[in-house]
Amino acid sequence: ILAINWRCIKNPEMGGAEIHFQEIFKRIVAKGHSVTLTSHKFDGAPETENIDGIDIIRIGNKYLFDQQFKKFYLSQLKNQNFDLVVDDISKIPLKTPKYINKPIIGILHHIHGNSLYKEVPFPIAYYVARKEKQIPKYYNETPIFTVSNSTKSELVKLGFDESKTGILYNAIDQDLFDNIKVEKSDTPLISYVGRIKNYKNIDQIIHAVSILIQTIPDLKFLIGGKGDNLENLKKKVSDLNLNKNIEFIGYLSEEKKAEILGKSWLFVTMAEKEGWGITVIEANAM
Known part of the structure; x- marks a missing residue:
């Protein structure tokens, strides 16, 4: 399994999405499957690391990860024998179905929408918000799991096919x-x-x-x-x-x-x- 998330569990900016990912995929590893996660680099982190049996590859930076991942995949990962790709969709969509010719599923925690304008300057917020609205265009044939009914409803309102959605709830220890x-x-x-x-x-x-x-x-x-x-x-x-x-x-x-x-x-x-x-x-x- 190849998984993509902008952040890994050790990233200083990690949050619930990264915990959700780690808890699910460390259990998948425990069942005997191989999982490789690609995320962006951060200060002090090695380029490769194994956490809970998950092989982590860190590339690029948090600003250009969407572009850097595409180049990295096409040059380094395309010919590897992955059976499934899991795209943890956050902020700027990676548009993986457009260049990865393997089975793909998406995971989506929330549509950021207007909350972006509280976090980043207007031009960046506007750019990211526009990219979010294009999720149905890039992932129209890709099953996407959300973490709640509210996020599912927001995704469908953007124009995504409801029949291709499911819910993968958050949980606790x-x-x-x-x-x-x-x-x-x-x-x-x-x-x-x-x-x-x-x-x-x-x-x-x-x-x-x-x-x-x-x-x-x-x-x-x-x-x-x-x-x-x-x-x-x-x-x-x-x-x-x-x-x-x-x-x-x-x-x-x-x-x-x-x-x-x-x-x-x-x-x-x-x-x-x-x-x-x-x-x-x-x-x-x-």
């Missing part, structure tokens, strides 16, 4: 969450865990906390994760004089994340766009 035993905190505790991105709208939760503490002065809000909007949020917390009520706790291990979710009275997510957030399932499990 149930054993991990079953083994974490914690009590709810004594005082009101709200939490958010995930990537710290502008489109996640964490600033709105911070604003809500500034109102809530007027009647619930001992309310605590924990923000776990990392991302490029972190410093902006820290400044907002400081400007609103909320440092006693809001704490940034950084990147969390799976065990620590489960513990925080278990102690929380409420888990809040305000993302403008999600295919289906894995942390919602994890919070419900605790």
